[in-house]
Amino acid sequence: MTSPSEPQQAPDSGADDGGANGGGLTGRYYGRGIPYLPLESYPGKLIAIEGTDGVGRSTQIQLLREWLEVRGYGVIETGWTRSMLMQPTIELAKSSNTLNKLTFVLLYATDFADRLEKEIIPALKAGFVVLSDRYIFTALARAGVRGVDRQWLRNLYGFAIAPHMVFYLNVDVKTLIGRVLASRGMDFWESGMDLKHGDDIYDSFRAYQNKLLREYSSMADEFHFKVVDARRPVDRIQDELRKNVAAFLESAGRPADRPADTLALQPR
């Protein structure tokens, strides 16, 4: 019957597990999902780049995008507060002083839901690579630091799709402070001034970002982060990202595995 050393088994199961290189999380909702949008095996790929403010996400995403496009992939970017529906509302709400931690969380969740339904899922259906500048983990980290119930948050974001890959750009606060000061300076929200640690923006930034980094780290295992050391030069980080993405896209299946109309993902 089943001989333990059956050599024929290996190639077959290997082919079935093609997508498992992405952590075995592909194409599913984290929680209860969106009942009216059942996920089928969409040809697109969702790759999230996570990390705190000023860690270099946008630089890396720009480089990654160019590289992918040259290789013939269709690429779409998405990022927080960029939804057509919510951007003006969120800007307005932040400029008034009426937001509390709950409404803050819910406004961001609405923004995310809008982008998920209108940008991310359609792009995945059409076979694009979606590069997400931050994903739900930033929302979870920020709200967690502000004392919002972690179980409630996970349920709230249960409608999010698990990305194929999550890169977490990891940095220490000291490096971060140097970078942020050298570029654009510290801003009110990124320094967690709303938490009222004190009037000193430097102290507040350090305390707040420290907590945020701890919050991110605590999620690394739960959500299968690929942790990338972001203290290194831009090129070195990009190399690591490309190597991982290339390996994943390679394993995700050859064009022949896909329906004929999903040309966007076919490497040339």
Next chain:
Amino acid sequence: MTFSLLHATDFADRLLYKIIPPLKAGMIVLADRYAYTAFARDVTRGVDRQWVRELYSFAVRPDLALYFRVPIDVSVDRLLARRVKLKFYEAGMDLGWSTNPVESFRMFQGKVLDEYDHLVNEFGLEVIDAKASITDQQRLVRNVIAQRVQITEMELSDDEPV
């Protein structure tokens, strides 16, 4: 989803500014619709039943929840008698079930009413027959509230129909 989340945001804002402070001050808060509306309406729009309940788990549980139950035909007749046009979302036109607003309203609100019927048992809503005259309904409402809430004699004596 965005429909559900925007309403939850609005609710959270009202809860923290308009509901909890007066409760702390010992006042009675009358809420015209509560989380139950979201449970019925959002689920009819296709949002997960359990998800929306957990979403609203930050809400204060009311001391008393009244559900004014009315058959769909009565509801449609009343609305049409008073105004010409049914509201787009109220009629569930966003769901694309029918291009006729009245037909769409019937289908959508009919399903919303079915959801409400589940909520009655799940959350112990007090059902008021909303087919009855306003005077009768109000009398009933005052009786129910009088039983559940401690009200002084002076406040109770004001039982003139509206």
